[in-house]
Amino acid sequence: MQGIKIINLLPEGGGVCDYKGLDIDKFVPGSQIYPPNERTCYVITNQDSIPDNKDIIVITTDKYEEARQKYVVNPERVPTLEEQQKQIDSLQTTVLGIMEQIAGGAAK
Incomplete structure (x- = not known):
């Protein structure tokens, strides 16, 4: 398992999510984090070979946990x-x- 940050997940102005060649069936269920007002996704995946793409960043467990704390556990209230x-x-x-x-x- 490894943490992934996908940037430019959505085209500017909205549209369909582009997971940059990642196999979403390998995502750990419920691990996806979609920060509000961003075109980014954090996810834990079981995929062994990660596509070479500038918009896919392999992150540490600590970085994933930071995102989870910020956006899921203690989200900033609007x-x-x-x-x-x-x-x-x-x-x-x-x-x-x-x-x-x-x-x-x-x-x-």
């Missing part, structure tokens, strides 16, 4: 729309305050 709006409102208030200080209290 703020809700309500939380994002609160951040925007807070930033707008801050910017208006700075503009008032610069303009001598004239900005509204």
